[in-house]
Amino acid sequence: MEEGTEEPTEVRLLMFTRLFTFTVRVLIVLLLLLLCQFYLNIHGISAIYAKSSDLSSELYEQLMLGKRIYPANQEKKTYTKPTQPTVYLTFDDGPSIQTPKVLEILKKDKIKATFFMVGKMAEEHPELVKQVFIAGHTIGNHTYNHVYKQLYNRNLLEFWRQIQQTEKILYSICGIKPELVRAPGGTYTHFDAFYYYDMDEAGYTMMDWNMDSSDSSRANVPADEIVAKIKGSTLNHEVILLMHDGTGHGQTVQALPEIIAYFKKLGYAFAPLTTTVKPVQAPLSPNKPKSPYSYEQFIEQEERVKQDILQRLKRPVILPIGASLLGVTAVLLDGTSLLPDLALP
Ligand SMILES: [Zn+2]
Known part of the structure; x- marks a missing residue:
């Protein structure tokens, strides 16, 4: 057991x-x-x-907090400083009936300039957009309707939408997607950190100015007043001069030859703006950001912006045959040519 x-x-x-x-x-x-x-x-x-x-x-x-943040996807840009003092003549709010007169003066002096176009005006005058483009000037984006109340109404989506709309119009006319953007009225007090962030993210360059001709301080500023204002302004090695070629700016056209003569006498070169020119950008307003949206709205907005950026990348930059760089005629996307006498071989 x-x-x-x-x-x-x-x-x-x-x-x-x-x-x-x-x-x-x-x-x-x-x-x-x-x-x-x-x-x-x-x-x-x-x-x-x-x-x-x-x-x-x-x-x-x-x-x-109102801090300017540079998106991670953007490489640090490098700029080229010209050896000679240089003035960049810029014309905003066109194209209009004044634009061909400006083009004529610039052509006579063999000067290339920059035109920040309003989408609505470009839509009304596609032939003027083509003329500016073919003459070899830089075209920049100046929103679709230029209405401050809509563009800076505490929400950057409307500003963003108008930049896309204008870009599509300019693209349909001459196959360009301008990278240079000028905010109507400038960025100061209009742009907050959110505006800058999304524009930077999409690869646009905001371009303010460091000399104001004050030709739009009121209606019909007389030509001699415009010239006097410029002559009394502080000079920089690179001058980005704000002027206008919108409908009511006949006086600017009148003042233009004297403005050109003034800078020539000072030894300045004239050049169109490009993305290698160091941009003038006003600092962010010390006021709180204007965009009081919630975090959820911010994420939603970022999604929309990212989708548009993808769509934008899908539009190839189509160089018109014989682009104006060499001074030859350009045949645009729609097959038109403004200089048929110089038809391409
Ligand atoms: Zn403007």
Whole structure:
């Protein structure tokens, strides 16, 4: 009996030990699996989501503080400083009936300038857009309707929408997607950190000015007053001069030859703006950002902007045959040519 009862006890003990060892092993394996899972959660896929949402909310907080943030996707831009003092003549609000007169004066002096066009005006005068383009001037984007109340109404989406609309119009006329943008009235007090962030993200360059002709300080500013204002302004090595070629700016046209003569006498070169010219950008207003939207609205807006950027990239830059760079005639996307006498071979 004793032997009989002792043997099963030993067997039971052995079984118990084996079961215990097995359970401990299973527990260790489970523990290791749990640790792996924990590690993956920290460093794996979940971490990417966490990181990106952290970044967005962090970005939102910083933009709400009114800080200018440069998007990660943008490389640091480099600019070329001209050796000779240079003036960049800029004409806003056209094209209009004044534009051909401006073009004529510029042509006579072999000067290339920059025209920040309003989409609505470009739509009404596609032939003038073509003339400006073919003459080799730079075309910039100046929104679609220039209405401050709509553009700066505490929401950058309307500004953004108008930039896209104008770009599509200019693209349909001469195949360009202007990278240079001038905010109506300038960026100062109009732009907050959110506006700058999205424009930077899309690769646009905002271009304010460092000399104002004050030709739009009221209606019909007389030509001699415009000239006097320019002559009394501080000179920089690079001057970005604000003028207008909108409908009511006949006086600017009248003043233009004297303005050109003034800069020539001072030894200035004339050049069109490009993306390698260091832009003049007003600092952000010290006031709080104008965009009081919630974080959710911000994310929604970023989505919309990103979609538009993708659409924009899909539009290839189609160089018209014989682009005006070499002074030859240009055949535009619609097959028209403004200089048929110089038809291409
Ligand atoms: Zn304007």
